[in-house]
Amino acid sequence: MKILVCISNVPDTTTKINFSADNKDLVTAGIQYIINPYDEIALTRALELTEASGGTVTVLNVGDPSTDPTIRKALAIGATDAVRINAAPRDAYFVAKQIASHAATGNYDLILTGRESIDYNGSQVAAMVGELLNIPSVSICKSLTVDGTNATLEREIEGGKEVITAPLPLVVSATEGMAEPRIPNMRGIMSARTKPLNVIEPVAVPQLTAIAGYDKPQSRSQVNLVDADKVDDLVNLLHTKAKVI
Amino acid sequence: MAQDRFQAPDYYLLDELLTDEHKLIRDTVRAWVKKEVSPIIEEACQKCEFPKHLVKGLAEIGAFGPYIPVEYGGGGLDQISYGLIMQELERGDSGLRSTASVQSSLVMYPIYTYGSEEQRKKYLPKLASGEWLGCFGLTEPDHGSNPNGMVTNIKDKGDHYVLNGAKMWISNAPFAQIAVVWAKDEEGVIRGLIVERGMKGFTTPETHGKWSLRASATGELVFDNVQVPKENLLPNVKGLKGPLGCLNSARFGISWGAIGAAMDCYDSALRYSKERKQFGRPIGGFQLQQKKLAEMITEITKAQLLTWRLGVLKNENRATPAQISMAKRNNVNMALEIAREARQIHGGMGITGEYPIMRHMMNLESVITYEGTHDIHLLITGMDVTGENAFS
Ligand SMILES: Cc1cc2nc3c(=O)[nH]c(=O)nc-3n(C[C@H](O)[C@H](O)[C@H](O)COP(=O)(O)OP(=O)(O)OC[C@H]3O[C@@H](n4cnc5c(N)ncnc54)[C@H](O)[C@@H]3O)c2cc1C
Numbered sequence: 001m002k003i004l005v006c007i008s009n010v011p012d013t014t015t016k017i018n019f020s021a022d023n024k025d026l027v028t029a030g031i032q033y034i035i036n037p038y039d040e041i042a043l044t045r046a047l048e049l050t051e052a053s054g055g056t057v058t059v060l061n062v063g064d065p066s067t068d069p070t071i072r073k074a075l076a077i078g079a080t081d082a083v084r085i086n087a088a089p090r091d092a093y094f095v096a097k098q099i100a101s102h103a104a105t106g107n108y109d110l111i112l113t114g115r116e117s118i119d120y121n122g123s124q125v126a127a128m129v130g131e132l133l134n135i136p137s138v139s140i141c142k143s144l145t146v147d148g149t150n151a152t153l154e155r156e157i158e159g160g161k162e163v164i165t166a167p168l169p170l171v172v173s174a175t176e177g178m179a180e181p182r183i184p185n186m187r188g189i190m191s192a193r194t195k196p197l198n199v200i201e202p203v204a205v206p207q208l209t210a211i212a213g214y215d216k217p218q219s220r221s222q223v224n225l226v227d228a229d230k231v232d233d234l235v236n237l238l239h240t241k242a243k244v245i
Numbered sequence: 246m247a248q249d250r251f252q253a254p255d256y257y258l259l260d261e262l263l264t265d266e267h268k269l270i271r272d273t274v275r276a277w278v279k280k281e282v283s284p285i286i287e288e289a290c291q292k293c294e295f296p297k298h299l300v301k302g303l304a305e306i307g308a309f310g311p312y313i314p315v316e317y318g319g320g321g322l323d324q325i326s327y328g329l330i331m332q333e334l335e336r337g338d339s340g341l342r343s344t345a346s347v348q349s350s351l352v353m354y355p356i357y358t359y360g361s362e363e364q365r366k367k368y369l370p371k372l373a374s375g376e377w378l379g380c381f382g383l384t385e386p387d388h389g390s391n392p393n394g395m396v397t398n399i400k401d402k403g404d405h406y407v408l409n410g411a412k413m414w415i416s417n418a419p420f421a422q423i424a425v426v427w428a429k430d431e432e433g434v435i436r437g438l439i440v441e442r443g444m445k446g447f448t449t450p451e452t453h454g455k456w457s458l459r460a461s462a463t464g465e466l467v468f469d470n471v472q473v474p475k476e477n478l479l480p481n482v483k484g485l486k487g488p489l490g491c492l493n494s495a496r497f498g499i500s501w502g503a504i505g506a507a508m509d510c511y512d513s514a515l516r517y518s519k520e521r522k523q524f525g526r527p528i529g530g531f532q533l534q535q536k537k538l539a540e541m542i543t544e545i546t547k548a549q550l551l552t553w554r555l556g557v558l559k560n561e562n563r564a565t566p567a568q569i570s571m572a573k574r575n576n577v578n579m580a581l582e583i584a585r586e587a588r589q590i591h592g593g594m595g596i597t598g599e600y601p602i603m604r605h606m607m608n609l610e611s612v613i614t615y616e617g618t619h620d621i622h623l624l625i626t627g628m629d630v631t632g633e634n635a636f637s
Binding site for chain 1: 252258265266268269270273276277280305306307311315320321
C-alpha cells in the first residue's frame, strides 16, 4: 500500500499568539513549531497500516525551508520519505492544489490528512483534494481500516457513530481515536538523517482569497463584585451602569 | 503528582545555538519524560522503588551511550546531544538521570575507551539496548573523596585475578548485570575490571533508608575472593586517570542534568506564583517572590550558556577536567538553591508530592555530593588557577 500523509507545520499548542502592528501577520519570533497534532494521528495510523501489511508512507508538506525540522520529525517517527512543496501555504485551495498535483502522479492508495490544522482550523483541504483528484473523501474519521481495495471508516455523529465504506484510492481526514501518536526513538532520529526529503516547486494557482487582517479576541471586561448584603447597590448598578433593567 | 505542565525557559533564545537534530532529540526525550516518567515518578520515589519498566524506554530514546559509535549499539551523537538528554531526564528525576549517566559514562565509556575489541563487542550492544544494566565501583567505605587510597585489590593467579574488597554507594548495584570495578594490583596500580553478576563471591546488598535519589537503587559491591578471568581486565588504562576519565564524562552530563532539575523547579514556581493568590493578588506580584523568580531565571540562563559552551569545547575535544568541574559545581549548587527557593514559593504545597520540588531538592543533595563533592570541585578550580594543591 502506498500512503501519502499531508502534514502541516503549526505553532505549538502553548504558543502565545501575537500579530504584527498592522494586524496582517502572525509574529513568528520565538514560536516553536510542531507537526499539526491531527496530522500526527494520521501519520501514526499510516505507519500502523504499512507495518501490518507492507507499503510506504510519504509525508508531504507545503511550506518553505523553515518547515524542514517538522518534516524530519515525521521521518524520525517512521515515514519512508518526504516531499516538500516549496511555497508558503497561502490558503486551503492553494495547498489542496499543490497536494493534488503531486498526488496525481504518485499512485497513492490512501491520502491522509488531519481533520484541521490547529492554527487556521480551515478543515477544507481534505475535501478539496478529493474533489480535485475526483476520488472519494471522508472527513473527521476516528477509525480507518483497510481490507484489500476497500476502506472502512468510522465517524462520530450526533448520538452515535457512522460506519462508511469506500474504495481506494481515497482521501481521509483523521481525528482523535484513529491512532495514538508515537514518540520517535533514537534509531528513528538517526535514520531520518538519510531518508529522502524531495523539494519540488509549486504549480501556479490563482489566488482566490486573501487575509485582510487578524484580531485577537476582546479581553474580558472588568467584573464588579457587590457584597451579598448590598442588594440595593446591585440593582442600582444594573440600572445605571449595565442599563439592563 | 499533578499533571506535568512543564514549559522550558529559554530566556536568551539559546535554542538558536542548537541544531535541528539537537532540538528533535531534546524534544523527544522531553515528550517521553512527560508521558512515561512524570505520571509515575512521585509514587516510585515515595515507595523508594526503581521504576525498572522504564529501562527499555530509556534505551529506545537513546539514553544509554548516546555518544558511543553506532557500530557498538550507541547513538553516535555529539556531546551536546548527550547533555540535552541528561537535562531532560533530570527534569523528570535525578535518579533516572543517574541510571542513564552511570550506564553511559561510567560503564559504556570505560569499556569503549579502555576496553579490548572483544569487550566492546561483548558488552556495549547489550548495555545500549538496556538488556544489561551496569554499575561503577570506585567509592569505598573509607575512601570517598580520596579514591587513590582504595584498598580493593587484585592478585594475579596466572590465568585469572582474585578480587577482594568492598565498594559503597554504588548506583544501580542491586540489579546490575556487570560492574566496572576499580582495584589496585600487586604493585598498587589502579586497574579496571568487568565483574559479572554470578561470579562466585560477588554480592550486591542494597543500601536502604535513603532520603535522596529514591527512584535509583544504590548498593554495595562486596568481593570475597572473586575469581575474575583475565580477559575481563580493561587493558588500555592504568592508574587513577582511568576512573577520572569516566567521571569527566559523567560530570559533564550532570552539569546539564542539574539545569533540568532547576528548570522544573523554576517553571513550577513561576506558574504557582501566578495562580496562587494571597492578600487579594497573585503572590508573583510581590517583590519578594519576584526577586526569587528573577534570580532563578538569571542563574538558569547563566548555567545554560556555560554548559552550551562546555559542550562545544567537549565536541572539539578541548574541554579540560577543571572546566567540567566548574560546570558541575556551579550548576548543581544553582539547582539546589533554586529548589530551596522554589519550595518556599510553593508554601506548604511545596513539601507535598503534588509538586516535584521537594523530590528534586532531596535528589540534588546526592548530586552535589557524588561525582566529586561541591568542596572537591572547588579545590580542583583552586588548584587549576593557583597551581597549588590544597587537597592534602
Ligand atoms: C546516592 C549516591 C550514589 C552514588 N553512586 C556512586 C557510584 O555509582 N559509584 C561510586 O563509585 N560512588 C558513588 N557514590 C559515592 C560518591 O561519589 C561519594 O559519596 C563522594 O565521592 C564523597 O565521598 P564520601 O561520601 O566518602 O565523603 P567524604 O569524602 O568522606 O567527604 C565528606 C566531606 O568532607 C569533605 N572533604 C573531603 N576531602 C576534603 C578535602 N581534601 N578538603 C576539604 N574538604 C574535604 C567533602 O567535601 C565532604 O563535604 C554515590 C553517592 C551517593 C550519595
